[in-house]
Amino acid sequence: MKKIPAFCLVILVYFNVAAQTTDSSLIFFKKGMDEKALKQYLTASNYFSRAFELNPRYTDAFIENGLANKEMHKTDASMKDFTKALELDPQNDIAIKELMELYFNYRQFQNAIDMAAKCTNCINKDRITALSYYNLEDYGKAEKQLLSIANKNPKDAEVAYTLGRNYLEMGLESKAISWYEKAVLLDDKVAKWHFELGLLYSNTNSYPKAVIAFNKAAEHGFTRSNDFNENLGFAYIYTGDNENGEKLLNELIARKPGDKELLRDIAAAFFDNKVYDNALVYCQKLLEMDMKDGKALYQAGLCFQKKGQVERGMQMCDKAIELDPSLAGLKNKKLSPGM
16 A cells, blocks of 8 residues: 655645634634623633634634624724724724724723724725824814714714814814804703803803803703803802802802902902902902902992092092002002903
8 A cells, every 4th residue: 555645744734724723613603603692701701712713714703802892892802803804804894893893982082093094985984084183182173073963964063162173272162162052952961061151151251041051951950060150150259149149159158258369359359240249348358358358449439420429439449559669550450350
């Protein structure tokens, strides 16, 4: 009988083992798919792992394991699986799409943009690209992308909000307000959006709207912190609702009894609104804390002048300048508002 050469025997053994390995990895893969269909993701993942252990180039096994890990919220493991799949198949749309979303959720925004550029079938790639540019503070590119998405899907509240934030960062408050208003119309439940819109209204002297926005924020659960109550309190005062404004601000004073700047701002707000008696109350509080507070005395002098007691007010302003020479530049502007 003729003997098989040794090198041929080695080749036969190699191909036989390789065939058995391929068959085994396919069996484990199919078992994994069966378990995944039953939503038994942990068991499925174990089978997929066995499949690519036997066949390290089994792209589909890495993809399916990544999807199983995603269902189990094992995002690190999921990213590792999709990264391996992409190494094996650089054009794999599933791996690209999943990595794009994972990078975005991990706040790796440039990586998310790079993946989006490669993805041919990703429905949300433009949205992720736009939001990523915003988070990278590239507001010019973000504006262009966000406007395109807003035109295609005018009901996307997050895009409208992000456009508002984007314009705010660009210093375009009027455009920012317009998009904030659209955002809260589309989704009325986000407390933070109402609060930020309230700040924008306050910054543009639209105080009645600010009061509504701040109260909407509180209605939807925004924390009524000192900062919140201060903003709402001043908004009330500037709308002429002195009762609600003083109530909030006096509560704040009780919590921050040494805050001179808060008292000074309240006095200035009442002065601006021509409520001079109320302004004098807060000037007096400042002077009780420090009788040499030239700014407070000067503000009080302005109030008396506005009340018709011009001589008395002018004397107080002159005395204030003696206490604080830095006020000398205001000598010819004694009726200027706010100190």
